[in-house]
Structure formats: structure tokens, C-alpha cells
Amino acid sequence: MAGVNPYIRKVEAVRTDRPFTVTFVDEETGATTEVRVDATLPLGRLGLEGSLLDIAEAAGVEINHSCGGVCACSTCHVYVTAGGKTCPPATEDEEDQLDKAPALTTDSRLACQCVPDGTQDLTVRIPKWNRNQVKEGHH
Numbered sequence: 001m002a003g004v005n006p007y008i009r010k011v012e013a014v015r016t017d018r019p020f021t022v023t024f025v026d027e028e029t030g031a032t033t034e035v036r037v038d039a040t041l042p043l044g045r046l047g048l049e050g051s052l053l054d055i056a057e058a059a060g061v062e063i064n065h066s067c068g069g070v071c072a073c074s075t076c077h078v079y080v081t082a083g084g085k086t087c088p089p090a091t092e093d094e095e096d097q098l099d100k101a102p103a104l105t106t107d108s109r110l111a112c113q114c115v116p117d118g119t120q121d122l123t124v125r126i127p128k129w130n131r132n133q134v135k136e137g138h139h
């Protein structure tokens with residue numbers, strides 16, 4: 001069961017049953033993982049249900065998530081380089097956390113708060129520094 005942060009406004013994200021693909025690109029290794037998101041993917045375990053972090057977790061793709069996916073850190077910062085418009089805009093709470101993340105770009109999102117609506121495939125780059133944090137075991 002995914003955690004909930006009672007101190008933030010709930011994100012109005014709509015999950016869809018329309019199948020789509022998320023391609024995760026690990027900037028450290030260059031590895032690419034294509035994940036088909038459909039009714040068989042076990043979601044609802046981490047971050048907002050159907051979020052990029054939830055999808056990554058279900059597919060075995062590692063993204064750091066120190067706060068457990070409740071919008072209380074910035075360690076799940078990723079770059080949504082394609083299909084980002086299919087996610088609702090970042091809330092003020094997400095923006096506040098993103099402000100603390102390194103190397104922000106216009107593609108920056110918190111993976112645990114970004115829930116695609118399934119109308120388009122996405123490409124998500126996992127920054128090098130995120131992967132290093134996972135390896136070094138920072139929590």
C-alpha cells in the first residue's frame with residue numbers, strides 16, 4: 001500500500017485503463033527499460049497510484065525514493081523528456097520539493113507525483129546522481 005502525506009494537497013490524477021509504454025533511461029549505465037503499462041501491471045504500491053515511481057517499482061526499475069513516495073523529499077527527481085504533457089502539472093507541493101533537487105530542467109518531475117493519463121507513451125530519464133544515491137544507500 002502506498003503511503004499518503006496528510007500535509008499536502010491531494011493530486012487530481014486520473015488513472016486510465018488505456019495501455020501505454022514508459023521507457024526508462026538510466027543515465028548512468030545507458031540502460032533502457034520499456035515498461036508496458038496495462039491492467040496486468042501491479043500498481044498502487046509506491047507513490048501515487050499509477051505514478052512513474054509506482055510504474056518503475058512494479059517493473060523492477062530502481063528510482064531512489066527516500067520519503068517513500070509521499071512528496072516529502074526530492075530524491076525521486078526524474079526528467080520526463082517525452083509525453084510529459086500527459087501528466088497533470090506539478091502541484092505547489094511538488095514544486096516546493098523540486099526546488100531542493102539538483103540540476104532542475106523544464107522536464108523535471110517528482111516520479112512519485114507524476115501520473116500519466118495514458119494518452120501518449122513517455123520517456124523518463126533517471127539522473128546519474130539518483131542512481132548513485134541508490135548505490136550508496138542514502139535514505
Ligand code: FES
Nearest residue numbers: 067069071076112
Ligand atoms: S519519493 Fe520523496 S518526493 Fe518522491
